[in-house]
Amino acid sequence: MPWLLLFRNLFAHPVRSLLTLGSIVVAVFLICFLRAMVGALEAGVEASSQRRLIVQSAVSLFVNLPTSYQTKIEAVPGVDSSMKMQWFGGYYQDPSNFFAQFGVDAERLLRAYPEIEIVEGSALDFEARRSSCIIGEQLAADFGWSVGDSIPMVGALYPRADGSTWNFEVAGIYRALSNNVDDRTMWFHFEYLERSLETGGALGPGGVGVFVLHLAPGADATGVMARVDALFENGPQRVQTTTESEFQRQFVTMLGSVPTLLSSIGGGVLFAIALATFNTMLMASRERTHSIGILKALGFTHRTAFALLMGESLLLCGLGGAIGVAVALAIDGPVRGFLMSYGFTAFEVAPSTAALGLGLALSVGLLAGLAPAIGAARLRVVEALRFEG
Amino acid sequence: MSVEAIIRLVGVERTYRKGGESVRVLDDLDLEVPRGGYVALMGPSGSGKTTLLNLIGGLDKADGGQVIVDGEDLTRLGQGALARWRAASVGFVFQGFNLMPVLTAQQNVELPLLLTNLSRRERREHARHALALVGLDDRRSHRPKQLSGGQEQRVAIARALVTDPILILADEPTGDLDRDSAGAVLELLDKLNRESDKTIVMVTHDPRAADSARSIVHLDKGRLERIEDRRPLEPADSTTT
Numbered sequence: 001m002p003w004l005l006l007f008r009n010l011f012a013h014p015v016r017s018l019l020t021l022g023s024i025v026v027a028v029f030l031i032c033f034l035r036a037m038v039g040a041l042e043a044g045v046e047a048s049s050q051r052r053l054i055v056q057s058a059v060s061l062f063v064n065l066p067t068s069y070q071t072k073i074e075a076v077p078g079v080d081s082s083m084k085m086q087w088f089g090g091y092y093q094d095p096s097n098f099f100a101q102f103g104v105d106a107e108r109l110l111r112a113y114p115e116i117e118i119v120e121g122s123a124l125d126f127e128a129r130r131s132s133c134i135i136g137e138q139l140a141a142d143f144g145w146s147v148g149d150s151i152p153m154v155g156a157l158y159p160r161a162d163g164s165t166w167n168f169e170v171a172g173i174y175r176a177l178s179n180n181v182d183d184r185t186m187w188f189h190f191e192y193l194e195r196s197l198e199t200g201g202a203l204g205p206g207g208v209g210v211f212v213l214h215l216a217p218g219a220d221a222t223g224v225m226a227r228v229d230a231l232f233e234n235g236p237q238r239v240q241t242t243t244e245s246e247f248q249r250q251f252v253t254m255l256g257s258v259p260t261l262l263s264s265i266g267g268g269v270l271f272a273i274a275l276a277t278f279n280t281m282l283m284a285s286r287e288r289t290h291s292i293g294i295l296k297a298l299g300f301t302h303r304t305a306f307a308l309l310m311g312e313s314l315l316l317c318g319l320g321g322a323i324g325v326a327v328a329l330a331i332d333g334p335v336r337g338f339l340m341s342y343g344f345t346a347f348e349v350a351p352s353t354a355a356l357g358l359g360l361a362l363s364v365g366l367l368a369g370l371a372p373a374i375g376a377a378r379l380r381v382v383e384a385l386r387f388e389g
Numbered sequence: 390m391s392v393e394a395i396i397r398l399v400g401v402e403r404t405y406r407k408g409g410e411s412v413r414v415l416d417d418l419d420l421e422v423p424r425g426g427y428v429a430l431m432g433p434s435g436s437g438k439t440t441l442l443n444l445i446g447g448l449d450k451a452d453g454g455q456v457i458v459d460g461e462d463l464t465r466l467g468q469g470a471l472a473r474w475r476a477a478s479v480g481f482v483f484q485g486f487n488l489m490p491v492l493t494a495q496q497n498v499e500l501p502l503l504l505t506n507l508s509r510r511e512r513r514e515h516a517r518h519a520l521a522l523v524g525l526d527d528r529r530s531h532r533p534k535q536l537s538g539g540q541e542q543r544v545a546i547a548r549a550l551v552t553d554p555i556l557i558l559a560d561e562p563t564g565d566l567d568r569d570s571a572g573a574v575l576e577l578l579d580k581l582n583r584e585s586d587k588t589i590v591m592v593t594h595d596p597r598a599a600d601s602a603r604s605i606v607h608l609d610k611g612r613l614e615r616i617e618d619r620r621p622l623e624p625a626d627s628t629t630t
């Protein structure tokens with residue numbers, strides 16, 4: 001088998017080969033990336049707790065509820081406890097330093113989210129001081145924060161009246177024990193936010209975004225949801241109660257039917273590179289006609305002719321696939337960190353995804369190489385030699 | 390004939406079909422070439438010279454008759470066997486040189502040796518030797534594009550002889566060359582015939598090229614017109630008519 005010839009042929013037109021290679025790299029990378037993304041979106045929904053319910057405004061997530069609802073909700077049979085939770089929407093120094101911050105009932109946080117484990121500082125300390133917060137391990141690592149630090153936050157949604165920053169002291173650092181809670185979130189006292197609004201120290205919408213309910217042992221989720229919704233049937237504001245997983249899914253569908261969209265983008269990308277590779281191989285095989293004729297005249301068989309063109313196609317696609325997968329694996333960590341700040345905890349380019357990317361690239365190579373390779377195998381020497389390549 | 394025939398064609402026919410029409414390119418052709426012979430094949434364009442050469446070299450198959458080369462009836466061999474036979478027994482030289490543009494002179498000459506059992510090192514040495522024989526040992530690492538036409542053809546001759554075949558088939562080897570380069574190529578073929586006992590069949594339009602052959606076969610419209618003996622094969626044992 002003239003391997004040297006195979007490699008030399010591959011780079012006989014370096015620009016064309018590199019362009020095709022590049023398109024395969026990009027496509028395989030995108031496919032790996034999109035698949036990991038779909039996985040991340042769906043993991044949030046799957047991992048969410050069945051024992052937690054979320055009460056939100058029936059109008060929209062962006063409409064707040066009166067805080068006074070909390071006592072009424074807690075009186076509903078089957079509800080063990082409840083917690084206010086408000087999206088703060090601020091940032092540290094620069095808007096690109098994105099991570100989630102929630103104002104919550106501090107003393108109820110650990111009961112509502114048993115998945116949160118304090119690994120440094122103390123929960124008591126957090127509950128005791130109104131301007132304190134707890135932050136995720138990853139967040140602490142990213143910004144180099146430790147217990148005792150004061151974090152100045154710009155209140156984008158809730159600007160302070162005097163134009164200064166909010167300052168949250170780190171009372172504790174937590175670790176997430178499960179996938180549905182990320183470890184890049186800042187939790188602080190809802191009360192602190194509420195008081196600042198009341199005293200005019202800060203501006204912004206009053207009320208609270210959602211209530212997080214914890215079901216009493218043995219309570220039936222469907223029944224509790226119906227009872228809570230019925231409670232406010234006649235206003236002043238109607239509510240919609242869902243399980244946490246429904247609530248998470250709502251985010252996913254809010255982004256459009258993202259998983260389906262991502263999958264079809266992946267399919268389209270694959271189709272496009274298949275066409276590009278087919279084109280490259282057809283051009284290559286036309287140029288090779290004369291060479292194949294010479295090889296056959298020298299006594300090389302139709303098998304060698306087949307292998308030469310198939311090998312070229314497989315090599316091109318395999319190389320592109322390998323680079324694409326390598327790039328996807330290389331950005332896996334950074335992207336996971338980035339997406340975590342948006343609450344997606346499970347972004348991962350899994351081995352099965354890498355294998356899929358490489359497999360698809362090789363399949364394209366196989367298909368694109370097939371027609372040229374069969375043509376080369378069948379090529380009759382005399383005609384090939386008459387062909388002036 | 391006093392000398393054993395290495396090529397023996399008996400009643401050879403070759404017909405090309407184009408659409409409904411069929412053209413008989415070779416018609417009931419008989420021909421013998423003795424071992425160690427040097428035959429020039431001449432004739433007008435379209436008379437079937439290339440077709441005949443391709444049949445002898447096992448590149449094409451006859452529709453009728455026998456093509457026996459070195460004791461092997463090529464009309465009975467399948468594709469694979471024919472390919473193996475070509476690799477072992479024939480060296481081709483074409484008008485257009487037909488070198489691989491992406492390979493160096495050395496690599497081009499080594500190419501047919503990939504079909505042998507030789508080690509990498511032996512292949513390299515055989516190829517060097519062949520290139521030295523055609524006087525191009527200093528151009529080993531040049532690509533075909535970096536060589537003159539005459540040099541390219543000498544590389545092609547080195548490639549044809551590197552497997553040490555008994556038969557060298559050349560289709561207008563000097564057709565694309567200037568006078569001096571053509572002279573060098575002819576000299577080389579003559580040397581191969583004389584010193585290495587290669588049997589050579591060369592298609593040519595050039596009377597000067599034909600002059601260096603031992604006999605000239607004239608072909609016209611697919612039939613043998615006449616055979617002209619130029620120089621006796623073995624002067625002592627000549628039975629020239």
Ligand SMILES: Nc1ncnc2c1ncn2[C@@H]1O[C@H](COP(=O)(O)OP(=O)(O)OP(=O)(O)O)[C@@H](O)[C@H]1O
Nearest residue numbers: 405406407412414433434435436437438439440441
């Ligand atoms: N593949 C083919 N299909 C149809 N006809 C063919 C084919 N190959 C050759 N011919 C015809 O066979 C005839 C002989 O062709 P060949 O190439 O043997 O001629 P030639 O003597 O070598 O001519 P030239 O001196 O021009 O090279 C020509 O008429 C040619 O058109």
Ligand SMILES: [Mg+2]
Nearest residue numbers: 438439440560
């Ligand atoms: Mg011809």
